[in-house]
Amino acid sequence: MPLTRRRFQSSLLLASAGLVIPGRGRAQGTRPVSGGTLNWVYFPDPSAIIAINTSSGTGQTIGSKINEGLLSYDYDLSPRPVLAVAWDISADGTRYTFRLRPGVKWSDGHDFTSADVAFSILRLKIAHPRGRITFANVEDVETPDPLTAVLVLSRPAPFLITALAGAESPIVPKHIYAAFKPEEQPRLEQTIGTGPFLLKEWVPGSHLLFVRNPLYWDAPKPYVDRLVLKVVLDPAARAAALEAGEVDIGGNPVPYGDIDRLKANKNLVVDTTTYAYSGPQQQLFFNFDNKLFQNRSVRLALAHAIDLKALLDIVYFGYGQVSPSPVSTVLPKFYNPKIQAWPFDPKAAERLLDEAGLKRGTDGIRVKLRLTQNPFIPASFGDFIRNSLRRVGVDVEVQRFDLATFLNVVYKDRAFDLVVESLSNTFDPSLGVQRAYWSKNFKLGLPFSNAAHYGNPEVDSLLEAAAIESDLPRRREIWFKFQEIIHEEVASIDLVAPAGVIVAHRKVKNFAPGAEGITGSFADIWIDPNA
Numbered sequence: 001m002p003l004t005r006r007r008f009q010s011s012l013l014l015a016s017a018g019l020v021i022p023g024r025g026r027a028q029g030t031r032p033v034s035g036g037t038l039n040w041v042y043f044p045d046p047s048a049i050i051a052i053n054t055s056s057g058t059g060q061t062i063g064s065k066i067n068e069g070l071l072s073y074d075y076d077l078s079p080r081p082v083l084a085v086a087w088d089i090s091a092d093g094t095r096y097t098f099r100l101r102p103g104v105k106w107s108d109g110h111d112f113t114s115a116d117v118a119f120s121i122l123r124l125k126i127a128h129p130r131g132r133i134t135f136a137n138v139e140d141v142e143t144p145d146p147l148t149a150v151l152v153l154s155r156p157a158p159f160l161i162t163a164l165a166g167a168e169s170p171i172v173p174k175h176i177y178a179a180f181k182p183e184e185q186p187r188l189e190q191t192i193g194t195g196p197f198l199l200k201e202w203v204p205g206s207h208l209l210f211v212r213n214p215l216y217w218d219a220p221k222p223y224v225d226r227l228v229l230k231v232v233l234d235p236a237a238r239a240a241a242l243e244a245g246e247v248d249i250g251g252n253p254v255p256y257g258d259i260d261r262l263k264a265n266k267n268l269v270v271d272t273t274t275y276a277y278s279g280p281q282q283q284l285f286f287n288f289d290n291k292l293f294q295n296r297s298v299r300l301a302l303a304h305a306i307d308l309k310a311l312l313d314i315v316y317f318g319y320g321q322v323s324p325s326p327v328s329t330v331l332p333k334f335y336n337p338k339i340q341a342w343p344f345d346p347k348a349a350e351r352l353l354d355e356a357g358l359k360r361g362t363d364g365i366r367v368k369l370r371l372t373q374n375p376f377i378p379a380s381f382g383d384f385i386r387n388s389l390r391r392v393g394v395d396v397e398v399q400r401f402d403l404a405t406f407l408n409v410v411y412k413d414r415a416f417d418l419v420v421e422s423l424s425n426t427f428d429p430s431l432g433v434q435r436a437y438w439s440k441n442f443k444l445g446l447p448f449s450n451a452a453h454y455g456n457p458e459v460d461s462l463l464e465a466a467a468i469e470s471d472l473p474r475r476r477e478i479w480f481k482f483q484e485i486i487h488e489e490v491a492s493i494d495l496v497a498p499a500g501v502i503v504a505h506r507k508v509k510n511f512a513p514g515a516e517g518i519t520g521s522f523a524d525i526w527i528d529p530n531a
Contacts, residue, residue: 030509030528032223032509032510032524032526033223033526033527033528033529034220034223034224034225034526035223035224035225035527036224036225036226036526036527036529037224037225037226037227037228038224038226038227038228038248038249038508038522038525038527039228039230039246039247039248039249040227040228040229040230040247040248040249040250041230041232041238041241041242041247041249041250041253042061042062042229042230042231042232042250042251042253043231043232043233043235043238043253044058044231044233044375044376044402044403045204045205045231045233045402045403046058046062046208046229046231046403047402047403047404047407048185049062049063049066049185049191049199049208050063050066050067050170050172050185050186050191051063051064051067051128051166051167051168051169051170052067052120052123052124052127052128052170052172052177053123053127053128053182053183053184053185054128054129054185054447054448055128055129055130055168055424055447055448056403056407056447056448057376058403060167060168060519061167061251061518061519062208062229063166063167063170064165064166064167064170064195064516064519064520064521065195065196065197065210065227065521065522066191066193066195066197066198066199066210067166067170067171067172067193067194067195068082068083068166068170068171068193068194068195068521069082069083069164069165069166069167069168069169069170069171070082070083070084070087070098070117070164070169070171071083071084071161071164071165072165072166072514072515072516072520072521073162073165073276073277073514073515073516074514074515075275075276075514075515076276076515077162077276077427077515079161079162079164080514081101082101082166083100083101083104083112083117083171083194084098084099084100084101084164085099085100085101086098086099087099089161092156093153093156093157093158093470094152094153094154094155094156095150095151095152095153096150096151096153096160096161097148097149097150098117098148098149098150098151099147099148100112100113100114100117100146100147100148100149101147101217102147103217104194104217105194105215105217106173106175106192106193106194106215107192107193107194107198107213107215108173108176108192109215110173110175110192111146112171112173112194113143113146113147114143114144114145114146114147114148114149115143115146115174116171116172116173116174117141117143117149117171118141118142118143118149118174119172119174119177119178120169120170120171120172120174120177121135121138121141121149121151121169122135122138122141123172123177123182124169125138126182127182127183128169129435129441129446129447129448129449130163130168130426130431130432130435130448131169132435132441132446132449133430133431133434133435133438133441133467134157134159134160134163134168134169134431135151135157135160136157136467137153137154137155137156137157137467137468138151138152138153138157139152139153139154140152155468156468156470157430157467157468158468158469158470158475159427159428159430159431159467162427162428163427163428163431165277165515165516165519165520166195166516166520166521167277167516167519167520168277168426168431170193171194172192172193173192173193176190176192183445188201188202193213194216194217195213195216195521195523196212196213196216196218196221196222196521196522196523197210197211197212197213197222197227197522198210198211198212198213204231205231206230206231207228207229207230207231208227208228208229208231209226209227209228209229210226210227210228210229211225211226212224212225212226216523218523221523221524222521222522222523222524222525223523223524223525223526223527224522224525224526224527227522230247232247235253235254235255235258235378236255238250238253238254239253239254239255239258239262242254242262242268242503242505243262243265243268245267245505248504248505248507248508248527249502249503249504249505249508249511249518250502250503250504251500251501251502251517251518252376252500252501252502253501253503254501254503255378256315256316256317256319256378256498256501257317259272259317259319259501262503266506267505267506268503268504268505268506269503269504269505269506269508270501270502270503271501271502271503271504271511271512272319272499272500272501273500273502273512273517274330274499274500275500275512275515275516275517276427276515277424277426277427277515277516277517277519278424278426278500278517278519279328279330279331279424279425279426279427279432279497280320280328280330280422280424280425280497280498280499280500281323281326281327281328281330281422281423281424281425281432281494281497282323282377282381282420282421282422282495282496282497282498283326283420283421283423283436283492283493283494283495284302284306284385284418284419284420284421284492284493284495285418285419285420285421285436285451285452285492286299286417286418286452286491286492287414287416287417287418287419287451287452287453288452288453288454288455289414289453290417292367292417293417295356296489296490297352297353297355297356298352298353298356298358299489299490299491299493300342300352300490301348301349301350301352301353301356301392302349302389302394302418302493303342303490303493304342304343304344304345304346304348304349304352305344305346305349305388305389305391305392305394306344306385306388306389306493306495307344307388308322308324308341308344308495308496309322309344310344310384311381311384311495311496312496312498314380314384315378315380315381315384315496315498316378316496316498316499319498319499319501320496320497320498320499321496321497322341322495322496322497323494323495323496323497324339324340324341324342324487324494324495325339325483325486325487325494326429326433326436326437326482326483326486326487326491326492326494327425327429327433327479327482327483328425328497329497330425330497331425331429333472333476334428334429334475334476334479335483336479336480336483336484338480338484339483339484339487341494342490342493346391346392349392350392350393353366353392353393353394358393360393364393365393365394365395366392366393366394366395367393367394367395368394368395368396368397369389369394369395369396369397369417369418370396370397370399370415370416370417370418371385371386371396371397371398371399371416371417371418371419371420372398372399372400372401372406372409372410372416372418372419372420373398373400373406373419373420373421374406374419374420374421374422375400375401375402375403375406376403376422377420377422379400381420382398382400382420383398385398385418385420386398396418399416407447410451411444411445411446411447411448411449411451412444412445414444414453419451420495421436421448421451423435423436423448427515429466429479430463430466430467434463434466434467435448435449435450436449436450436451436452436454436492437450437452437454437456437459437463437482437486437491437492438450438459438460438463438464439454439455439456439457439459439460440460442454442455452491452492454491454492456485456489456491458485459482459485459486462478462479462481462482462485463482465478466478466479466482500517502517502518505531506531507527507528507529507531508525508526508527508528509525509526509527509528509531510524510525510526511525
């Protein structure tokens with residue numbers, strides 16, 4: 001349903017009256033307390049941290065504390081005002097008018113204006129893996145005055161109004177970023193934002209130190225004085241630090257086998273909510289530049305070789321769902337329930353590989369392949385895939401890299417055969433799914449895009465039609481057809497949707513007050529001295 005000015009003004013009245021929906025970890029009936037340091041355990045070692053040109057977890061999770069979006073969202077994706085205080089969408093869905101919050105300053109003292117919004121939207125359109133889709137139909141951003149920005153679209157984009165959080169579409173200062181190349185990230189001293197925190201120190205491999213932004217527009221927020229993000233690569237060490245009280249919060253911080261033990265700890269809160277801004281989905285993509293994978297029989301053989309239920313149980317201890325379609329099962333609005341996992345059938349896999357001419361050699365090996373995986377995924381995931389494929393004669397070398405190297409290997413150098421990716425479906429498949437299958441989204445160096453170099457004109461047409469279709473039933477039909485084609489082609493092997501996990505000390509309140517979960521700004525987080 002189109003968002004009208006009347007619907008927004010109703011939400012604005014609720015906000016001005018102080019009616020806030022309780023967030024995860026909120027102490028009911030207790031006023032937030034200012035002060036203290038929040039110790040945040042994190043992995044992997046961050047690289048790009050401002051999400052203007054990356055959809056990596058580091059950019060979404062860390063950068064959102066510095067750079068805000070026009071909006072944030074309640075758990076049901078109802079918009080909330082942030083840098084925009086009111087907005088209107090034209091009846092034909094081609095003009096979005098945003099009234100901006102007056103008096104907002106960048107952390108270096110410059111005024112925040114509509115020129116920053118226009119610059120950011122157009123930069124996201126060319127540089128961000130999902131922004132290339134989100135804002136593909138944006139022809140211009142008009143700035144009739146410093147506090148009004150008008151997005152002018154060539155065609156409707158029904159998902160755009162839900163894509164404007166800081167984790168997804170951050171607004172950055174034009175006076176800083178205009179000098180950058182689209183793929184460039186800021187240096188420490190250039191991480192200027194309107195958000196609640198300033199990044200003061202960054203020691204790679206060790207920590208990031210954030211302090212309260214004294215110019216933040218929403219005083220008395222943020223409530224904590226400092227955030228200390230501690231990089232801890234060893235999962236057992238992260239669990240031990242949480243249990244010992246050395247750190248206060250972490251997102252997906254521990255091996256899934258440790259979750260039940262942490263749940264029993266009275267000092268900890270374990271939140272396994274799937275937040276709307278995540279839409280987890282993990283997939284095995286083929287490098288179609290390798291002629292081997294242009295043979296559907298080979299792709300189908302690998303699908304038959306992997307037991308998805310066993311994968312979920314062994315790697316994630318059952319926390320999550322088998323998710324056999326490119327649209328995650330956690331997006332029921334668009335997931336096609338007719339899509340079922342290819343049966344686990346090693347004999348069928350062996351037969352298909354034989355028919356494809358990949359006979360076992362004297363050593364039992366048919367072919368050798370390079371498998372790399374997103375470093376956010378547990379190492380045991382790659383081990384499981386390697387062992388599964390080895391049983392049918394496919395020898396897999398698992399290559400593990402830090403995030404920056406992984407992105408170069410897969411999206412720039414293309415030095416892989418198979419990749420296990422963790423591409424969030426997000427809150428809408430046009431943003432989370434399209435990027436991986438749209439032929440126009442294959443671009444060397446663009447992270448989290450069409451890694452497979454997959455292309456199908458019919459799929460392109462379906463994706464482009466879904467992206468502008470405002471009628472929900474019709475849009476569902478288009479997405480259902482897309483899933484049927486991808487599944488029948490075995491264009492990817494869609495695996496599992498793991499549960500997201502946030503572990504926090506019970507003294508940490510309001511750590512996930514909306515749809516963004518832990519990728520929110522942390523403006524509302526506070527530490528209860530009495531907990």
